Amino acid sequence: MTKLRIGVLGTGGIATERHIPAFKHVKEAEITAVMDVNAERAKETAEKFGIKHVCKSLDDMLGKIDALLITTPNKFHAPAAVQALNAGVHVMCEKPMALNTKECEEMVAAAEKSGKVLLIAYHWRFMKESRAAKRLIDSGEIGQPLVIRIKSMRRRKVPGWGVFTNRDLQGGGALIDYGCHLLDLAMWLTGSPKPYEVSGTTFNHLSMQKDMVNEWGTINPSTFEVEDHATAFIRLENGAVVMLETSWAANIPKDEETISISGTKGGIEVFPLRVNKAENGVLINSDIAWIPEEKPFAILQAEHFVSCCFGESTPMSSPEESMYVSSIIESVYESAKIGNSVRIR
Ligand SMILES: NC(=O)c1ccc[n+]([C@@H]2O[C@H](COP(=O)([O-])OP(=O)(O)OC[C@H]3O[C@@H](n4cnc5c(N)ncnc54)[C@H](O)[C@@H]3O)[C@@H](O)[C@H]2O)c1
Incomplete structure (x- = not known):
């Protein structure tokens, strides 16, 4: 071959x-x-x-x-x-x-x-918790997703290396670099609905402080050009909404990477994976005890790409889906700039 x-x-x-x-x-x-x-x-x-x-x-x-x-x-x-x-x-x-x-x-x-x-x-789509959550949601376990909460939060971990804080080269900070992962994952889990309106804010107060306490190296405020924290409220065309918060540097007790989705029949949390339901007159919280062991996500992703190139698989992430994620990110930045909500074309 x-x-x-x-x-x-x-x-x-x-x-x-x-x-x-x-x-x-x-x-x-x-x-x-x-x-x-x-x-x-x-x-x-x-x-x-x-x-x-x-x-x-x-x-x-x-x-x-x-x-x-x-x-x-x-x-x-x-x-x-x-x-x-x-x-x-x-x-x-x-x-x-x-x-x-x-x-x-x-x-x-x-x-x-x-x-x-x-x-x-x-690559978060290739993690075993993500794939299991996708199977649960697609099988109707939580009904129709209504409210999607995303937290992609680091306490004090602004990348102190590379070009991550350079606006010209990267286009932004915590949201475009880090928050984009869980945003993409949440959109995929809920069937990739189109976004249509975004209201967002961005901050960089911590990183602009002289001698900011940072676990991932030294930050120079005079060359820090991007946001270290962003929040957004996103309306989707199917009527669902996303509440997003992402940060490289937040004053929180510890890092947190979670997606929580409330649907018409139940709710799901990813990382760790858990389903919350009401059945037979009682409230049930189900922890997922075991997820089949799969290969590391980077290898699954590489295998998937090669398989797509040989025409054996269809990309699990379409270019349009990735574009919607970028449209949301661009709209959060625009909304933060103008201090108002932004309609996505
Ligand atoms: N998926 C993830 O978790 C993840 C993690 C880190 C970085 N990234 C992404 O990967 C990309 C690279 O990040 P990195 O951490 O490897 O950065 P890096 O700075 O370590 O590496 C980038 C490399 O690109 C080279 N380069 C710059 N301009 C070039 C050009 N025009 N043509 C050819 N080479 C060029 C640089 O010399 C450098 O060696 C970014 O888009 C970043 O968002 C993704």
Whole structure:
């Protein structure tokens, strides 16, 4: 069998610590090329993982591969994806899909035109709790989802490395980097309804304090350009609502990553997974005692992408779904700026 030849654009933390090791477990694929604007880093990565080609440009790499993994800062996701899709190359791109909805639309159009796979790496969908929650919700366990509560909260963990606090390169802070994961997951769990109105706020008061106490390195207020905390109320076209809070740096007792969904028949909490119902005149809270052991989420994601490229599976995350997540994020930022709610086109 001919292996899928994958190229990696951007050989930083997420590429070398998650994706390249994960793809090593997929026998139908091989990472055959890397490219990074930091040529030394690309060379080191190629040596460490035994990768054949170190390319000088994306253009050069596209001629040598069947699929591209994009693991650059967010600003380069859309242009690289569009270029690759136009060249007939499948794309798996790190989250968020892009900086804004317009860029996402360009990516969706390029994917449609080329007929190639475009998968955004929202890996929380591959976690065993997420997949079990999806099975429970799809089987009607909680009825129709009405109210979705998302908390994606870190106490004092602003990334003190990389470019995460650079607005130009990343497009925003805690929400676009971290909150996007549970937002995407919650939307998927509830059937990917379209959002239509968003009211949001953003804050950066903690990170602008001199000598902010931070577990993940030192933050320089003079170069901190993004939000460290965001809240949002999101109306969905099917009548349900989302209440979202996300933070890199909140004054809370401990970190919290939860989704709680109230439906017409029951409720569900993910992380840990629990179902709450009323039956036979009593209230029941059911803890899930066991979830089948699956492979690590990064390997499941890599296998899924390769399977999609070979036409054996349909992407579990469609480009349109990822675009809705980006539309919500963009609208939260806009709403925070104007101090009013924002209609999504
Ligand atoms: N899914 C997750 O949990 C998760 C976690 C961390 C990062 N990410 C995402 O992964 C992406 C990269 O994050 P990271 O932590 O690896 O950052 P990083 O800074 O460690 O690595 C980014 C790499 O891209 C290179 N680069 C920059 N511009 C480039 C360009 N135009 N062409 C080629 N290479 C370029 C940099 O030199 C660097 O080596 C971001 O989009 C981020 O949001 C996702």
